Amino acid sequence: MTSTAPDTGAGISPRAAAQRRVLTVLVASQVLSGAGLAAGITVGALLAQDMLGSADLAGLPSALFTAGSALAAVGVGRLSQARGRRPGLAAGYLAGAVGSAGVIAAAVADSVALLFVALFVYGAGTATNLQARYAGADLASPDHRARAVSRVLVATTLGGVVGPNLAAPTGEFAETIGVPHLAGPFLLAGASYLLAALVLALWLRPDPLLLARSLEEEATKGVAAPGAEPADRTGAEPTGGAGPSGAAGIRGATAVDAPSGPGLMPGALTMILTQVVMVAIMTMTPVHIHDHGHGTAASGLVIALHVGAMYLPSPLTGWLVDRYGRMRVAAASGLTLLAAGLLAAAAPGDSVALLALALALLGLGWNLGLVSGTAMITDAVPLATRARTQGMVDVSIAIAGATGGLASGLVVSTAGYPVLALTGGVLALAILPAIAATAARR
Template identity: 80%
Template sequence: MTSTASDTPAGISPRSEAQRRVLVVLVSSQILSGAGLAAGITVGALLAQDMLGSSDLAGLPSALFTAGSALAAVSIGRISQARGRRPGLAAGYLTGAVGSAGVIAAAVADNPVLLFVALFVYGAGTATNLQARYAGADLAAPAHRARAVSTVLVATTLGGVAGPNLAAPMGDVADALGIPTLAGPFLLAGAAYALAALVLAVWLRPDPLLLARTLDLQQPPQAAVATAARPRGPGLIPGALTMILTQLVMTAVMTMTPVHMHDHGHGTAASGLVIAIHVGAMYLPSPLTGWLVDRYGPTVVAVASGLTLLAAGVTAAAAPADSVALLALALALLGLGWNLGLVSGTAMITDAVPLATRARTQGLVDVSIAVAGATGGLSSGLVVAAAGYPVLALTGGILALAVLPAIAVSASRR
């Protein structure tokens, strides 16, 4: 007996089949892009410090590529809104690859101005890496939306952990090619971003956002009424605020940790290990976080994010400068707090925004997140230069608690 459209709810079969394919393609591209993202994080601040001869502006690279990601987030959101996720995400990763090549050229020419311009362009890869999580949620059922987001995020772990640990070997490759050692990881970043763009451009079919819109239009009237009547989460503003604060705190502390370690005698391998642990903690817990959000709601997980970031700040502030283990623990907590905030905030926003304006709104939210990251990166070097790394870490942990009253007020109103 064959089933007909009247035997099953409209859109269930094509949606679920397409969602499986979309997640496979997104996971593949995220593994690649994770390596590109983490490689730049590991040595960006050190490269600027080496070229400028001062640590006062060591936070500037992070600020620049997060500022670049803000512009890219708007562009990717607009392209995705008009033409779908595939062209938007592929263009973003390709731009990140161009920025990586620019960083290498700047290092060879010993040109700080070119370095800063290239880092700004390189930020497109960071924006795209984050925007990909929304593509994972486009076709997901509401009850499994956070788990779909987390599947895309956790895929970044493999590349994200490998990238920093390849910093030293890629430095050797750079030496062999006559390129400054610290520019080596950007060889990996450029190749990884270019391959991620290729994977998406060729295989992200059907486009998840365009298909979701089509299926939404085919939805029976009674199903649309049920969807509209479904209880909503905390909403757009609390979701955005959660991600903005977690990005600000995470970027500030993460940016200056390699510089802090370098200033106290640790080599690139040690700082690469700590950043690898941090990046792993940013993405590896994603399946559990997604399950927690789907099971207990995003509000509870957002509160846990603030508390975890506070624990990270206290641990980093109290850690002796010669203790790689305690710094690694602090950065692991920092990554976990960021993960809790990102997954819960993404679920809030995706649930609150209709498909008709979803991509554009998500792009604008990610602009705010990128601006917060740029602010954290730029201010982090100044704070460390004026007051020291422990003050930066502790201040960040306390600032993360600002999300708690905002979430509580929103929850009480709803």
């Protein structure tokens, strides 16, 4: 294929120019999808509790859309593998928009069965939001991958912070058009996912995965990539930090992408554990706050701070991962999640401030684990099978999140929110021996 970007004439290689365009489009789509993701998280458990009349299964919505994200991760990964990132990501966000519409219809019809099906479909947006981070790394060099991933993740912050804080206004608007108050945020979610799909479908050109494969094929055949400079043969970064642009530089990246990299299992385990802990505690926090007399505005504020902490530190996290190593940052994620669990367990139920701080630490721990784990996975998998393998890893992450979301309601119902928070924090420590064992094998 020949979908390389034109030379900018300013000393920027076609590969670097393409990477800049890809990151710009991904950032725009992530801002939109972040609003859709966070809006549903804020009221999903409350809507189910209201329709079911019980808190026992309040964690079921999180489990359902996380399980749906598992199936979507397979679909998005396989479609991306076959056709490229653009159709894969656009299709995923479109499915998320359809799921949002289904949730609204279920609330209007007061149909629990339709709600569960719609939440499952809605999970496609969650999966796609996470899969987009891989697209940011396709054209990046190995020593800049974490920073490329972080740029995509941080874009979710704006939408993720705005979305929950619009829970109350969108609820009020929903009531004016005959939609139940708690279904209002899904109006925002559906519109956000649909717009994200359109942005990707129209402007994610060149496709980063297809372009990366093309450059690798050219390098394998001994043909220098367009725009190669002599300096590239030393492995130096081109302007813009998008990775080597010459044949030698591309060969270097390919060598690091060897399929038997040791980071595959610890990377997957880090992301799985951080996901199950984060989802379990996050899911029941709005219910916990609501049970102590606070409204959706308080829940929205706490979730907004949580989502902000999930994505806002990404540039710093990416730099730390590239500078100090994947394993060290992964270990730090386990310790941060432990601190979050301890604080959430000790915080009084009526203390929104302490719960907000605990949820901020929870988001930060998740961010440290996701960025370091993503870099480990991308390092370990070759371009030929990268999208499919990344999709399967995200399936495991989604299943873990579904398990955490489903179990969270049952644990709170039988033992209370503090027990859930403490258990989650302790579980996160399992990251440490896994990282230590991998380091020892190296």
